[in-house]
Amino acid sequence: MAVAKPDSAQAAPGVALSSLDTLWFQVAGTVCNLACTHCFVSSSPTNRTHEFMSLEQVRGYLSEAAQLGVKEYYFTGGEAFLNPQMEAILEATLEVGPASVLTNGLLLDPDRCIRLEALATASEYSLDIRISLDGYDAASNDPIRGPGSFDRALDAIRNLVAVSINPVLTVTEVHQDSASAEGKQRFFELLRGLGVDKPRLKVLPVFRIGAEAERSGAYESWQRLREGDTPENGWEHLQCSSCRLATATGVWVCPILVNEPTARMGESLTDTLGEFTLDHPACWTCHVYGVSCRT
């Protein structure tokens, strides 16, 4: 295949922050109770690259975020609910804005779901729970997410439905047909079968970094953004033009580059209101596939 040679003399473009709308929290660091083969963060039970965030740390960022007028909060990891303070963190967040949690569902037992429902009802703002799955059945899901993970995610969905929380099913395009109209339809059917009468679905592309690089091969050298790639309307379609990621050790540009130390932009949110240089192959995926990790 003929591939355009990169002009190495050309610098990577910079993306300005047009407004800080979405604040992510790497709330469980890189610690997970699973070790999915496609995890672009390479999370696992022993990955301490990023540690849990404390309630105090989250509170600090929340008050800064409120001053900056942040519109929505997202929680990810690792497995968010491994963080022992997760529910207190959600309670504090729901006082200032809407919250979404990305989870594999393993820790969503009936009791926790009842507590989550109480948190949701007490707030003026929406609480969204996003459950990850990578196949319509155990045979296609478990080889990616781990043995038994399919059934466990389904249990979580049932437990949420029992307390009237309608989760968003999040699927990556590990299986190529997931994003097709029929693929989506199958996931909708799966949800309906679990008692979800208003099924919601989010499909994400895979990032060939982290564990996924080992699974399907890393990026090639031409898959980088250059100054000349800047679209007419600028980079507003990239989520980094409107998001930042808070971690236990400072603020990163976005949830995708959390394993890139140079993507740490500063200590506080106000330190990170400047431009970021799109000098990473994952930025190429964002641009080409128009990715946003938001719901």
Place this chain on the structure above:
Amino acid sequence: MAESMDKRTHERLSARDDEFAREYRQRLTAHRGKATWGERLVPLREFREAAAASGRQGSAKDRAEALKAYLRSRSDPTPVEGPYSRVAVFGGIYNNHYALAALLEDAARRGAEAVYCLGDLGGFGPNPESVWPLLEQGAVRTIQGNYEESLAGGREDCNCGYTDPRDNHFAEISYRYTEEGCSQEFKEYMGQLPLRRRIQVGNRELLLVHGSPRRINEFLFHSASPTPFLEALLAQNDCDGILCTHTGLHWHRALGDGDIVNVGVIGRPANDGATDVHYALLEERQGRLRVELLPLRYDYQALAQEMRQEKLPEEFVETILTGWWTTCLEILPPRERAASRY
């Protein structure tokens, strides 16, 4: 095994000895003392040191300045219309000329001195061009919605930004129908409408936009628009209130020093099981904005009949007759979605 390891996964893995189980087990511990840096596995310390050395750490003064610059109001040359003592503001006609006629009557009866429309004249309902003479007769001051922007700009779609194939299917039907039913003159009229207006009601200066002051197709839903966010919007736009539409659901939040009003739409009901549509009546009382979000009754049976004559989808007709949305529900945040029938 680390304590965060899921026990049941662990048990099932231990029971197996195939290649997958071996590989997965290895991944469980691969990061002990290590970090992934891009595509390499490096000692944890190396990662942490590199991260600590990256980025800025501003002084308290730097931060205060950055915050101030961020919240600074952007200069806006939009002229201020008014002052009025009472105005009616509505959005999303969606070709519903029955509701528009009812609104003009109702607003006049209630003593509105001016009537403003926040855009989205077309879509959903029948015979797009029939709203135009009413807008002229009622001297309605209109801004562009994403529909007008798309139609005037010759876009292929309404720029509503749906991802669900079913939503896109219905959005396409209604856009194509409206596109074909609009004359070139009507599209030109749409194209010359301003993107925003400013009005003065009593001593309150209000900014009128379609989606939000930032984007024509940004959704401002009640449960997804936190107060601090709305306060920042007011500060950045140097006004005492923002009026918007685009979501189809009306709401009002009084802030410490201003008001945010989503005036809703008159084109279809507010997904609440009632056939009425909604608009806003605004006036100033003792230095504060008084906001009334009024239900508006109109001849919805006649509308449904005309939609059927035009062979518009029965799903749309159902919404008009029942008050429940049947399509484009994916845009709703969890709270608003939970309150809907579908």
